[in-house]
Amino acid sequence: xxxxxxxxxxxxxxxxxxxxxxxxxxxxxxxxxxxxxxxxxxxxxxxxxxxxxxxxxxxxxxxxxxxxxxxxxxxxxxxxxxxxxxxxxxxxxxxxxxxxxxxxxxxxxxxxxxxxxxxxxxxxxxxxxxxxxxxxxxxxxxxxxxxxxxxxxxxxxxxxxxxxxxxxxxxxxxxxxxxxxxxxxxxxxxxxxxxxxxxxxxxxxxxxxxxxxxxxxxxxxxxxxxxxxxxxxxxxxxxxxxxxxxxxxxxxxxxxxxxxxxxxxxxxxxxxxxxxxxxxxxxxxxxxxxxxxxxxxxxxxxxxxxxxxxxxxxxxxxxxxxxxxxxxxxxxxxxxxxxxxxxxxxxxxxxxxxxxxxxxxxxxxxxxxxxxxxxxxxxxxxxxxxxxxxxxxxxxxxxxxxxxxxxxxxxxxxxxxxxxxxxxxxxxxxxxxxxxxxxxxxxxxxxxxxxxxxxxxxxx
Numbered sequence: 001x002x003x004x005x006x007x008x009x010x011x012x013x014x015x016x017x018x019x020x021x022x023x024x025x026x027x028x029x030x031x032x033x034x035x036x037x038x039x040x041x042x043x044x045x046x047x048x049x050x051x052x053x054x055x056x057x058x059x060x061x062x063x064x065x066x067x068x069x070x071x072x073x074x075x076x077x078x079x080x081x082x083x084x085x086x087x088x089x090x091x092x093x094x095x096x097x098x099x100x101x102x103x104x105x106x107x108x109x110x111x112x113x114x115x116x117x118x119x120x121x122x123x124x125x126x127x128x129x130x131x132x133x134x135x136x137x138x139x140x141x142x143x144x145x146x147x148x149x150x151x152x153x154x155x156x157x158x159x160x161x162x163x164x165x166x167x168x169x170x171x172x173x174x175x176x177x178x179x180x181x182x183x184x185x186x187x188x189x190x191x192x193x194x195x196x197x198x199x200x201x202x203x204x205x206x207x208x209x210x211x212x213x214x215x216x217x218x219x220x221x222x223x224x225x226x227x228x229x230x231x232x233x234x235x236x237x238x239x240x241x242x243x244x245x246x247x248x249x250x251x252x253x254x255x256x257x258x259x260x261x262x263x264x265x266x267x268x269x270x271x272x273x274x275x276x277x278x279x280x281x282x283x284x285x286x287x288x289x290x291x292x293x294x295x296x297x298x299x300x301x302x303x304x305x306x307x308x309x310x311x312x313x314x315x316x317x318x319x320x321x322x323x324x325x326x327x328x329x330x331x332x333x334x335x336x337x338x339x340x341x342x343x344x345x346x347x348x349x350x351x352x353x354x355x356x357x358x359x360x361x362x363x364x365x366x367x368x369x370x371x372x373x374x375x376x377x378x379x380x381x382x383x384x385x386x387x388x389x390x391x392x393x394x395x396x397x398x399x400x401x402x403x404x405x406x407x408x409x410x411x412x413x414x415x416x417x418x419x420x421x422x423x424x425x426x427x428x429x430x431x432x433x434x435x436x437x438x439x440x441x442x443x444x445x446x447x448x449x450x451x452x453x454x455x456x457x458x459x460x
Contacts, residue, residue, distance in 0.1 A: 003042050003087075007063055011045060014055045019046040019093070030070060030088045035078040035422060036336060041068070041088040048093045050168065050176075050207040056089060057205065058174040060451050068453050069201040071111065071143030074135045076339050077420030079146070079200045084454050089205065091142050097121055098208065104182065105213045106165060111142025111206050118211065127213035130157035133416070134324050142206055147418040148198035152249035152280075155241075155374030157214060159416070161194045168208035169196060172447025177204060184212065195442070200418050201453045203446040217282035220248070221292040222310040224319055225299045226273040230254055230357075232303020233275035234349040237373045239298040240279065241346050245291050249280040250374030251323055254353065257370045264325040267318050270305055277373065278323055326370055334383035338395060340402065340423075343377045344411035355405045356380060363398035365391070377415035403429060419457045428459055 011020050021027050021044040030044045047053050060067045066086030073080060082088050095112035102125040109118060115136040118129045131144055132151035143149070145167075150159040157163070166180025180186070180193040196204055227233040233252065240250060253261075253276045258269055269276070279299065281291045296307055310316040330337055344352045353369060360367040371379040380402055384395045403413055403426055413423055413430050428436060439458055443450075 003063075003065065007059065007065075008043075010059055011043070011056065014052050014059070015045055015047055019048075020044070027088070030073075030090060031082055033070075033073045033078060033080045034076045035081070035420065037078040037081045037421065039081050039083045039085070041082040042085050044088045044090060046090050046093045050170070053089070053170050053205055053207055054174060054176060056087070057170050057172070057451075060087065061172075061174050061449055064449060065451065066454050067205075067451050069142070069146075069205050071140035071146070072114070072138050074133075074139045075143060075147060075418065075420065077147075077414075077418045077422040079418055079420030079453070079456050081421065083421070086451075091140065094142075094207065100125060102127060102213070105184075105215075106182070107211045107213055109141055109209055109211060111140060111145070111209065113141050115139050115141060115144060122213050123216065126216050128216050129211050130154070130163050130214055131160050134327060141209060141211075145197050145206055145209060146200050147416060150372075150377075150416045152251055152372055154377075154416075155250055155372060156246045156248045161197050163212045163214075164193060164197060165210040165212050167193050167196055167206055167210070169204035169206045171204045172449065172452040180210065182210065198418070200420060200457050202443060202457050203452065205452070217248075218285050219288050220280055220282045220316075221288055222316045222319055223279045223292070223296065223299075223307060224267075224310065225277040225279060225307045226270050226305045227275045227277075227301075228272070228303045228305055229274035230353045231350050232301055233277055234353060234373070235301055236277065236299045236304070237349055238347055239301075240295055241374055243294055243298050245281065245283075245294055247279050247295060247374060248282045249278065249372075251278040251371070252276070252373035252378065253323075253326070253370040254368065256366070256368040257326055260329050260368060261322055261325050264329050265318065265322040267322050273305060274303075278319060323370075330368060330381055330383070334381075334385075336384060336386040338382040338384060338399060339417070340380045340382075340399070340413075341371065341377060341415045341417040342380055342402065342406040342411055342413060343375065343415040344406060344409045346374070346376045348409040348411070349373065349376055349378070351409055352376075352378060352405065352411070355409075356402065359398050359401045359405070363394045363401070365395050365398045367398075372415070375415070376411070421456060424455075424457060424459050 031038045066084040068082045070080040091112040094110040096110045098108040130153045133149045148160045169177045366383040368381040
């Protein structure tokens with residue numbers, strides 16, 4: 001679609017000319033996301049208000065212009081790449097925290113607010129918002145909602161879907177839609193809030209979100225457990241998750257991940273460790289020692305090498321910095337790595353990790369595994385050289401084997417990274433033809449002209 005001067009004039013009336021980029025050199029950067037894929041948009045526009053988005057949506061409908069909504073571009077699946085050209089709508093200027101309501105444990109925000117800003121504001125009144133992706137300092141709430149991003153705390157506190165009360169949005173019909181409630185209970189009609197969360201901008205543009213806040217715990221205990229092998233670590237995960245107390249974080253790294261971060265951390269890691277767990281529990285001061293002891297006992301088995309408690313704020317920070325350094329370290333080693341975030345039932349984690357080891361050996365691909373083990377969400381990283389066609393061919397076969405393994409173990413192909421372009425052509429392996437047909441019908445109801453993020457999430 002060629003955007004004409006008349007369309008540009010209309011967009012400038014809606015958002016002011018300085019908030020509309022036309023020069024390809026300026027638009028270029030908005031064609032990327034963290035998948036490293038790219039497509040050049042024809043225009044980039046920066047609305048500041050809900051009403052402007054309604055107007056922009058109607059311009060796109062009138063002229064059949066594809067519209068892709070973008071937050072901070074930290075997604076890894078290509079969901080914000082404008083493959084059909086058209087307009088990229090950046091929410092970065094819609095960054096207001098509209099209301100903090102501690103009495104009702106809620107906060108109303110615009111989509112461009114970063115996750116970290118939400119945490120900082122909530123903390124001032126004694127609360128937090130449970131979703132905490134590793135990229136919290138950079139990623140936006142709108143992006144978190146688009147992917148249903150979660151992070152380590154989801155094991156205890158849930159994902160975005162469990163921590164959003166309601167939304168204000170603009171559908172692909174150009175109409176305002178309000179979903180959800182202002183209360184923690186409500187069952188009037190279909191749950192459109194949970195439908196829009198995770199829909200990757202294919203159904204509507206979220207312009208406001210009412211977040212459900214949780215009181216900050218009085219205290220925490222953070223532990224590091226190292227094991228001789230992966231099976232011992234995954235057996236410990238199963239035991240820990242069977243306790244009456246749920247950890248607020250339970251992170252896993254295999255031996256390759258441990259070796260990858262040695263130069264990026266001040267934490268001393270045993271040279272022969274086969275796997276590592278970062279375990280965090282929270283609660284009242286009066287209970288925390290007993291809770292930590294219960295989890296520590298559950299973590300013990302014949303493969304446990306050591307279990308250490310991070311007993312100072314500095315030690316806790318160093319331990320979490322170690323975990324957060326992993327993704328950047330992998331990017332330095334393999335800038336084009338294939339990163340998948342599969343999920344299996346916790347009891348199947350040993351079979352998943354062992355199966356991935358066999359696939360790595362068979363296809364001669366280096367695979368590094370880490371992730372949110374408490375809910376079975378493992379980030380599977382295939383380290384590849386995209387300039388080596390033979391290696392890329394083996395990697396594709398290895399990836400297909402990975403997905404087949406996950407589904408055989410009653411798992412799912414994505415836990416929090418979403419589908420976008422990267423997994424779009426695989427989801428028919430998980431979803432039935434009837435389920436996909438219903439999803440296409442839902443897309444048609446919300447976006448009959450197929451303008452919102454076309455070509456993403458659902459296979460053609």
